[in-house]
Amino acid sequence: MSRYVYSIVRCLPDPRTGEFVNIGAVAGDPVSGRWAVRQLSNTERIRRFAGGAALEAATSCLLALGEEIDQNQAALIEDEAEPLGEDWLAKLHRDHRNVVQFSEPAPIIADDPQEALAFVFDHLIIDPVTPSKERHVTKYDLRRNLREAFRQALVQESLIRTKVEIFVGARVHTPIDFAIANGRAVQLTQAWSFQLAQVEDVPLKVKAWGYALEQLRKGEEARVVDSAGRTSTINPNVDLQVVIAPPQTAQQRDAFEEAQQVFRNLAAGVHDLTDVSAVTSKAAELAQTLR
Template sequence: MKKIPCLYAIVRFAPFVETEEFANVGIILLAPTEQYFDFRLLDRRYARVTRFFAEMKPEIFNTSMRNLRDELQRVAVLLRERDRDQVLNLDTDFGRSLFAEIIRPRETIIKFSEPKPALATDPKAQLKALYDFYVERNFATQEYQEALMVKGLRGWLVEARLADRFHSERLGDKTYGATFPFVESGLSHPLKAIKPLYLGQDDPTRIIDHGGQWALRVARLRKRQRLPQELLFAVKGPEEEGSSRSEAYEEAVEELRQANAAVLPFADKDRILYFAASS
């Protein structure tokens, strides 16, 4: 299958020159030989950006992205018109020059990465894949997030000199069980268990399903009398408030509590360690 050479750049939002911090907010992509130019910009779930730059008014982000979108749309129209008039033909220099002009360093809060090459069978699909990776961070799956949470909690336990009390263990019987990364064992039965749980998925349905899956596991294990009396879920949910995702998060948390499990925000380090240390 034919591979099409592409150039892409990551769009970065950097409102504070002093710190040089930035957030990835989009991708622009050019396939010079195909006269293809397109872009994808963050237009939803931008609370993580505005919260990261908490000192900045959200209107600044919204206005900057709107102006950038207008500019990139003008570029796309210009390239299409030249292609339609057959002025561009297969001369790729114009497209490359225009791309270079777009990403040229300027004293603005919108920055671009250095141009990066890519080979793609479908430039449109490549643009989506790059956006999903750099902006949506699709590599940060549910499993990845929970692995990071487990690692973080293990570090807290080491700092508090509690790590030796906990180990990973499958709780259950020969027909049904679930693995908890932090279990404190007693002489004849487990004393307590802690499970970091990620409930910040993009789809509200997935949030409810994941929480409900663990609530069901808890109910089944309690029925088999295979759970310690003290069980804690340390949960991480969506960043934004008042959204369908946050409503789904609250529903999932309530279902876990109805299963007689304690639930604390993963950010509440002190209370999680208090639970771990209590006798």
Template structure:
């Protein structure tokens, strides 16, 4: 086992009262650079007393940390994620998002450290580990790994970029392969969820934005981390990776979504077939380089 350090990430709906709820955790080995981050599988309990704007702040913070962890795995990355870095996050974040003081934990990997933390210090209403594999995070983690395994410059993989269509429509997609021009958009959906109304509304909102794109309206992709803008055309490759349903009600929600996927000409894959998304992206990037 190795010495890892961790902090519990807390969300404070009203920092003045000091009341908080544990939102997630970050753990890493400063020596090897093995870092991981995880948030609650469900935020239903938090929503009872935290406004949507507060949850958006916490979610955005988790996304920024995830982006930093992804970035430090690439060559020539200047920022070192070590104990001082984590201590700095603890010191600097004293508002809606706060981190507990870094503490040591023995584990074989960052993921094992997070399992221990969630098993003993954070109450997650969804049983572990079975249900974790059923939410959307499991799909996006696999897609990140898929894109790392193919022959694509990591800087082309845009995580959680915003797609703007026309003057007023925008939607945050999970991944875009873009560098001045977007060649692929990829979205993950889990239909093994209890909040099916929420899934249905999200699919419809996503479908509405992309239907406007398919219709030929002017559109662009903006990387939320770098603010780089890429053009996008109506024929962009559209990929969807799903966690398929198990119950009858989940199946009905999935059937409705499949009609939207088909209408957009999206390629739909199960999680087991996610490698096909990376292979398609690699082919598109090589074709773009050849054309250039």
């Protein structure tokens, strides 16, 4: 277990009176930069107390906070940012003094941000609908583990291309998490988490991603462009791998089954994190052809 810090997010319809209602919380590890945000499920009670305008302001603040965390975590994977630290949370506490306020950061011992938030909600915030405390694997987790697995497989760092965009034909393009390439792409790898609360959007994203790969498989001229602007060609039979966080609920399983049809049509290998070495060992083998 590690030291985490948390802050409770409050909504104040009239800051002059000091009356507030808790609306959610943010918790994270200031060393690794792994953070999570959770909102109270019973927003109707908040609306009755604070009013629609104050609730909307508080909800918008939490959404913006979640986006900031996601952007930072994506940048961390590419070594392009520093982790959001305890000073970041302290600044939120100092700067928000109006309708939305953050309690003074406090320490907590936990294994991950979700566990820290579960403790906060169990003991400090009353939420009639409490989500499962089971650890959920995010896309960020998958990408971070993949990046480390490529390194452990001794794939040359310069061949591991991230923030990749594939362009197929004149109009179609889609992002890819990883490409093993050096003028020629020999493997493409994409991560998908099916453990999201709003998992119904995932099959739509998979289909949009799959359409571009389908055109590639059909022989359309294609190229990979990485974040540094380097271009690599792609063979229609390029090795295509998918690493997933497997579904845990019935809704998540339905979403995965829908996405699986796309994976099968593309002849993509599908693995979870217990089998990620199959992806990276194949990458190491194919990387030898680029040297």
